[in-house]
Amino acid sequence: MSSALKIMLLILVLLSLHTLSLASSHQHHPLDPLTRSEFTLVRTIVQKSYPRSIHNLTFQYVGLDEPDKPRVLAWLSNPASKPPPRRAFVITRLSKKSHEIVVDLSTRLIVSDVVYDGYGYPLLTSDEQIAAITLPQTYEPFIESVKKRGLNLSDVVCSTFTVGWFGEVKISARVLKLLCFYTDHGTVNLYVRPVEGITLVVDLDEMKIVEYYDRFRVPVPKAEGTEYRASKMKPPFGPHLNGAAFLQPDGPGFNIDGHTVSWANWVFHVGYDVRAGPIISTASIYDLDKQTHRRVLYRGFISELFVPYMDPTEEWYYKTFFDSGEFGFGQSAVSLEPFADCPSNAEFLDAYYAGADGLPVKISNAFCIFERYAGNIMWRHTELEIPNEVIREVRPEVTLVVRMVATVGNYDYILDWEFKPSGSIKFGVGLTGVLEVKGVTYTHADHIKEDVYGTLLADNTIGVYHDHFLTYYLDLDVDGEPNSFIKKKLEKIQVIDPHSSPRKSYWTTVSETAKTESDARVQLGLMQSELTVVNTNKKTKLGNDVGYRLIPGSASHPLLSYDDYPQIRGAFTNNDVWVTPYNKSEKWAGGLYVDQSHGDDTLATWSLRNRDIENKDIVLWYTIGFHHVPCQEDFPVMPTLSAGFELRPTNFFESNPVLKTKAPKHVDWSNCSTTTHP
């Protein structure tokens, strides 16, 4: 061996040691997302096994291959013990095939590599979408269409739309559609200025335009009134809002160690996945009474977001998006703006995902974490009935918020996890951003005599009706894995014997334990019941089952026919609540391959097995829905529409867990000088 070669080898060994040490220094928790260096390592290992295809192989999904739950729990109970093997799950495209590859990061070996031959395609990468939208600029028929419309090619911007599935039996190519928008006069709000009539179909594996349609022309909605950048707007401005400053003299009350957050009585792990976005894991709450942390949630994330539009016409019918499985909530995370997206006391975390070439891509400030002092009251009581004494005890509320914003093209989804010292976890969803609109000839509602499938929002602009269904995966482990789903039904009791009571009726609770999955399917609405996940093996001292209950948001059910293709693919929204036995492979409510899926791998199909769920490790799936009838206020950018739900302890604690919380100190200023920033 030449000494040059020896030196080369030594450098390689050192380099790899360095990479390893980087990886392990970040590996605080077995559920930590893959690190920057781990992504690089995965890429190296995968590319090494396809040496002749390095330039054709694309990384569609790279994420943590979730370690087996017992191994994670074992590590948690003894963090000094050997962590579970660190593995990555990869989906690549190569030669028009999807490969599922599991990479072991310690041994640097490929554990498995199988070609997927079912329906559907993996997550779209940002890179291939960017590549696709540049294709029209050099596509002659498109250039011609633009010219015919009297538009400037350089002001036309195209965007990508997944095509769905509508009963085709033959496996179709991995295609997406492009629709284009106009940005003349320096406008940037492209989504509200559609160039209607033109549809391009791009084969992503070939990266070329395979179909082209120019069907009709309607006016492009005007530039005027579409601006939303403060720097480009003219007075008058308003309404005026006063600035405020916020100071925590003792600093923030939370601590972030790697991805583990400790705050008040909570400890939990904030993960990230290119598909799911935020993942909260191993959340436990300290019980002052029992002087120990108690487990609440093993893992929770938004499993899918189904967004069907309600226009059945040729140009729009296919718009039935699965934002998580097609576009990736994590991939769509945007950098949060300090003092605006999050308050001044927020701390930020970056996120990394693998680009199509496998190299890590950084999203700065993808998460923020902050204590919320919203002026709410945690609990209070004024007692005036004790003679000669006025008692007033009030504890102001402080909560901890973990936030990510996913901007999927036009829409911005604000995703909040809010932890309360009382044991509640509140899930907030905010919808803002820009509507998807359709260009029409109309400029006044009175002229519209047909169904235009939406609301006239501006001249030539229809905001099309649509839904948003966010399906949460909530693997609750209330005081341990074996949990049961109990519906406490509120039932009216008629008083039969008029002598027994002057009342004719009252209600009581009738508990129904769901034995199998079918027992646990719930459509919320007029049914009055408390939905609880309890651990029947653990009781309070008084003998009540320890549990958490779901406080749902306002119910919005899907309105599509069950046999309609989009609804078959989105069948996981047919019920508001489902419960399944824990199964590591059942993570994605719409299936692992959602793009062009046939709906054969959804929560609804898994659940047909009707498995036992009583006193098992179970997963609660809850869908929060919005029917969106757009209104003029939503134009040209929407004021946030918020909704949410809550998981709340119910007989989990022996008594009020915040009874002995002291009100946080309040702080006065003296000798303060402040500077303001516009």
Add this chain to the structure above:
Amino acid sequence: MSSALKIMLLILVLLSLHTLSLASSHQHHPLDPLTRSEFTLVRTIVQKSYPRSIHNLTFQYVGLDEPDKPRVLAWLSNPASKPPPRRAFVITRLSKKSHEIVVDLSTRLIVSDVVYDGYGYPLLTSDEQIAAITLPQTYEPFIESVKKRGLNLSDVVCSTFTVGWFGEVKISARVLKLLCFYTDHGTVNLYVRPVEGITLVVDLDEMKIVEYYDRFRVPVPKAEGTEYRASKMKPPFGPHLNGAAFLQPDGPGFNIDGHTVSWANWVFHVGYDVRAGPIISTASIYDLDKQTHRRVLYRGFISELFVPYMDPTEEWYYKTFFDSGEFGFGQSAVSLEPFADCPSNAEFLDAYYAGADGLPVKISNAFCIFERYAGNIMWRHTELEIPNEVIREVRPEVTLVVRMVATVGNYDYILDWEFKPSGSIKFGVGLTGVLEVKGVTYTHADHIKEDVYGTLLADNTIGVYHDHFLTYYLDLDVDGEPNSFIKKKLEKIQVIDPHSSPRKSYWTTVSETAKTESDARVQLGLMQSELTVVNTNKKTKLGNDVGYRLIPGSASHPLLSYDDYPQIRGAFTNNDVWVTPYNKSEKWAGGLYVDQSHGDDTLATWSLRNRDIENKDIVLWYTIGFHHVPCQEDFPVMPTLSAGFELRPTNFFESNPVLKTKAPKHVDWSNCSTTTHP
């Protein structure tokens, strides 16, 4: 005339002038609540007309006699014009009769005085309740019962409970029941320590005990674990929450002139009534586009709060309270604690009501008003599709909250009105305080084999199932009085011709205008629709009806039989939504006289007339409900359970009304020294 007499007369004239000027100097707005001096004046005038009964006459209700709406609107459009006559509406008890008296404050004349001869009794005064609860202390049979139980008489505290109506045909006396509680060992959480078995009935007009029952004995729940005062609790304390300081360098962004609050684009009036509590009136929002204030809400308040308990047994069946009409939400308002009930940037308002003797009683800090900086996002968008440009525009949310807390005995209701610059009004309700519990022999759930109508919360302590239904009166005047109620039903359309679309279904909206009251009755649940109040006489430039829509909270319907007496009295909760034509006399959903009412003067009975409501001045009634299944966490004091709903503009504005809002300045510190207060 002697000079002494002349001087006396002069003094009287000066005194009365002084009183008048005091009254008029506060009389900024015709809907201002009665002032301190006006209460005194009302008392003087009423007592003068009953010279021989001054000491027997009690003031059960004194409030503003609401001026005619056209007069108020005329004054609003020209505040320099003569305001409508200032009048008080008074209900007195005298010789076992309820008198309805209208007093004109300018002429100092009684305009009308009629004796009410229907069912039901007026608001209970605090004074008569305080008088009633002292009666048992000297009532021999009671003293004997206490002694037999081995309890200390001086540690027994009684409380008042309205008796309801259960089909009795004969008009019963004006009575209430007393139940008693134990407070030995210096405990103050009386409600969780009931002395079961003893019921006293007090005739309020006679102010004496008229019936007495000692039926059975069960152990008084123990003192241990009932404490909620921080000063009396022992370590360990927790969870720990860090303090925070909040500074608005430019001061608060709102202005309070009398009772009129101006903030951002909103102007509204904060009133107070001894029965309703907070009343928000004449709320208008500035339209930047039209450069004018536009009317939204003429008057809104909580009309009634129905709280039926679900225990049909002798000791509990009658507990079906109407907290507003029986006890008075305003009378139950408590002084808010700065830095705890409201944040440091809050401003406070006092409230006055008339005591039983007619003299004004002050509630300091009954309201707080503050800007909420909760870390939310008003709107945002990140745009990544414009070549070579990253656009990010974010506007943080600031809202204005008006808060009152009503403590009706054990329960504390946090009532928030939240105004958003985007035009939304959010209504928040927080339930906290102490549960109403029943003493039982049980100390473990396993021993319970019968229905105990609640949850075992502590040894010998059942938290009884109950509901809370808050019915809001919302006199919306969207761009003027003539409004219509339109249900935009979301209806599924089946695609009949498979060649017309690859889709099989979609939904569209079908608008149904409610012609009469019966068309407007809505039970929320599985029905998918947008409920809007629109002004069909005003259109946007694009031709859409200007309106506001109701975004309801989670639906909770009454479960009692419609023919059960409490539900007949609470029949206004039979629908979640009602719409009535505006009628000045239809304010109280449960009737003007709710105590022992027979349900013949409720929203449900008025609405039987099925009046026209299309393009009329209409009132929207919305009920937000809670079914409360108590849990151990609710003991000994409940963490706040929150719910709410929203009124949101829909095609009210031509476009997003906060598009041109600049982000409030953010503020940095330098050279700050702070002091903290425990």
